[in-house]
Amino acid sequence: MKLFVEHVTTYHYDQPVRGVVQSHRLLPTQCQNQTTHRWQVAVSDGVMGGSFRDGAGDMIQAWSVRGPVDRIEVRVTGEVTTTDQAGVLRGNREIIPPVAWLDETLPTRPDAALKELAAKAESPTALGLAHDLSALVAEAIAYRPGATDAHTTAAEALALGEGVCQDHAHALIACARLRDLPARYVSGYLFTDSDGKPHEAAHAWAEVWIEGLGWVGFDPANACCPDERYIRLGCGMDATHAAPIRGTARGPGSESMEIAVAVAATQQ
Structure with missing residues (x-):
């Protein structure tokens, strides 16, 4: 499937700041699941800095903006x-060993309820166990936009019983790690045209390491594995680590952010 993406993130400051430095994880993953034909990232009044490929295979690009500035736009x-690879990430070049993805972080730290949920999965195989855990998370946390915020933890979303794709991914990661399955958070885009359900084009899901198969994606929010509707950008231990844009502003002003994302299918 050929997909076109337009992603605009606008930062507003209530008073001009002296400057902004950002780190972007905004380039599609180089893998067999997807082929990038053209891709452009532009930052208003921005200066492109250095770049590097991290141990997970993600390309990280630095940007800086000199102040005074009260508005910055990042346009992708x-x-x-x-292509549909049945959820399996194929051809991604990375050097971090899978065991490194077993560590917990604050958003994925399990409580008693998450431990109880993870224990319900009974499949004798690692792949079956991952599918069971994804289904359990989907059942336990109803998809409801606006029910949680960026700082909600997996434990809090489970207690609430509702959340968004970030919460589903965090909960699945927590459950997988409890069952000794390395797991990580993935950020990207989702083409949502056909099912009529409310979904956001800026999307997130989880990948679980299956010995002998590799990294396999699971999206509890949509009760499926990533297919040709998904574009993968990057991964991390949790949503903060995998954020497409991270940065800091120099100055006393407070920051607000607006995000607009559109994903459309183009003519083959």
Whole structure:
């Protein structure tokens, strides 16, 4: 499937700041699941800095903006052809060993309820166990936009019984790690045109390491594995680590952010 992406993130400051430094994870993953035809990232009044590929295979690009400035726009446009690999991430070059993805973080720290949920999965195989855990999370946390915020933990979302894709991913990661399955958070885009359900084009899911198969994606929010509707950007231990844009502003002003994302299928 050939997908077109337009992603605009706008930062507003209530008083001009002296400058902004950002780190972007905004380039599609180089893997067999997707082929990038063209991709552009532009930052208003921005200066592109250095870049590097991290141990998980993600390309990290630095940007800086000199102040005084009270508004910054980060605009991403591009076209990607995707293929359905049954959820398996194929051809991604990375050097971090899977065991490193077993460590917990604050958003994925399990409580008694998460431990109880993880214990319900009974499949004798690692792949079956991962599928069971994804289904359990989908059943336990109803998808409801606006029910949680960026700082909600997996334990809090489970106690609430509702959340968004970030909460589903965090909960699945926590449950998988409890069952000794390395797991990580994935950020990207989702083409949502056909099912009529409310979903956000900026999306997140989890990947679980299955010995002999590799990293396999699971999206509890949509009760499926990533297919040709998904564009993968990058991964991390949790949503903060995998954020497409991270940064800091120099100055006393407070920051607000607006995000607009559109994903459309183009003519083959």
